[in-house]
Amino acid sequence: TQVEKGGHRHFMAKEIAEQPTVLGDALAHYLRDDTISLPEPGLDFSEFDRIVMVACGTANYACVVAKYWFERLSGLSVEVDIASEFRYREPPIPPRTLALFVSQSGETADTLAALRYCEGKAARIVSVVNVTESSIARESDLVLPIRAGAEIGVASTKAFTCQLTVLFLLALKGAHDRGRLDGEEMDAYLSALRHMPGLMNSALARSGDIGRVAKAVAEARDVLFLGRGAMFPLAMEGALKLKEISYIHAEGYASGELKHGPIALVDKSVPVIVMAPSDHLFDKTVSNMQEVMARGGKVLLITDTKGAKLAGDGCWKTLTLPEVEPMLAPILYALPAQLLAYHAAVAKGTDVDQPRNLAKSVTVE
Numbered sequence: 001t002q003v004e005k006g007g008h009r010h011f012m013a014k015e016i017a018e019q020p021t022v023l024g025d026a027l028a029h030y031l032r033d034d035t036i037s038l039p040e041p042g043l044d045f046s047e048f049d050r051i052v053m054v055a056c057g058t059a060n061y062a063c064v065v066a067k068y069w070f071e072r073l074s075g076l077s078v079e080v081d082i083a084s085e086f087r088y089r090e091p092p093i094p095p096r097t098l099a100l101f102v103s104q105s106g107e108t109a110d111t112l113a114a115l116r117y118c119e120g121k122a123a124r125i126v127s128v129v130n131v132t133e134s135s136i137a138r139e140s141d142l143v144l145p146i147r148a149g150a151e152i153g154v155a156s157t158k159a160f161t162c163q164l165t166v167l168f169l170l171a172l173k174g175a176h177d178r179g180r181l182d183g184e185e186m187d188a189y190l191s192a193l194r195h196m197p198g199l200m201n202s203a204l205a206r207s208g209d210i211g212r213v214a215k216a217v218a219e220a221r222d223v224l225f226l227g228r229g230a231m232f233p234l235a236m237e238g239a240l241k242l243k244e245i246s247y248i249h250a251e252g253y254a255s256g257e258l259k260h261g262p263i264a265l266v267d268k269s270v271p272v273i274v275m276a277p278s279d280h281l282f283d284k285t286v287s288n289m290q291e292v293m294a295r296g297g298k299v300l301l302i303t304d305t306k307g308a309k310l311a312g313d314g315c316w317k318t319l320t321l322p323e324v325e326p327m328l329a330p331i332l333y334a335l336p337a338q339l340l341a342y343h344a345a346v347a348k349g350t351d352v353d354q355p356r357n358l359a360k361s362v363t364v365e
């Protein structure tokens with residue numbers, strides 16, 4: 001009903017708009033007196049040499065973003081896999097492996113099977129879930145709730161950014177436990193996280209502009225999303241959102257991989273959506289954009305003011321977001337990616353909350 005949708009036209013719109021609030025709640029839940037506090041029995045990252053993360057769909061892309069964070073901050077080596085592959089591959093699980101499962105519903109059959117496999121190998125099992133009364137939560141040694149509140153739209157939105165928030169806190173804890181982050185650095189990251197709800201509100205305020213671009217994107221048959229570093233998995237998530245609800249064929253690629261295939265698709269009818277804050281890799285992304293533009297491709301650049309300036313002329317459209325701590329950019333840039341998919345779907349008149357052939361929770365193989 002309209003009441004349940006809080007005045008929004010769709011659950012997805014409501015859930016996108018809720019993100020500043022739920023993210024703030026998740027943060028408040030995990031931060032006590034400026035330190036990260038995990039539920040019992042807690043977790044000490046100095047006991048591990050390696051993390052394996054397993055999930056499906058959007059939750060899997062949250063894991064891929066977190067891989068960049070864990071490696072950079074904690075120095076732990078990280079492997080990420082989709083659950084349906086992991087469970088049948090019988091991968092070796094050496095001692096001192098932390099097995100981390102991410103699932104909104106906590107009921108995804110493949111993810112649960114992957115968890116049971118790791119349990120059989122005596123790995124420590126930690127899960128990051130939204131539904132705490134779920135099978136995955138019940139079978140974990142430690143459960144980390146993302147506290148996003150009920151998510152009704154089939155395409156995951158607020159669960160994704162809350163998963164990222166909890167995973168970032170874990171990466172910080174990992175860095176701290178392993179003596180790789182001093183108090184000052186910790187405070188700086190935590191303060192950047194606390195600014196996130198405000199930055200998200202600025203991103204949400206761009207919804208009208210994004211809606212106008214989305215109308216043009218909705219005309220396309222194929223769309224490419226590009227990103228570098230931790231923005232690469234976000235490019236894949238942006239493409240997933242668009243294909244799930246607007247049925248437009250979309251692919252997410254690492255910007256540097258463009259010339260190894262996808263550039264063959266580029267012509268004036270293919271929007272290329274580049275998600276790139278002005279970080280240390282930005283000039284490399286600019287040259288990738290020039291390669292696209294030289295072939296008549298339409299670049300939609302999502303960046304900050306500094307990035308817009310550095311990129312120069314030639315983009316089809318540019319959307320600017322506030323500046324953000326580069327490591328946290330995937331959390332902020334998730335919002336324009338979600339809004340773009342949402343508005344494209346609305347323009348096409350598809351069933352936004354219940355896209356054809358998809359289920360909210362895949363409890364059978």
Ligand code: G6P
Pocket residue numbers: 056057058059102103104105106107108111154155156358359360361362
């Ligand atoms: C389905 C949903 C996706 C979700 C995926 C994993 O495909 O449509 O939105 O990302 O399952 O679900 P989980 O509940 O395990 O996060």
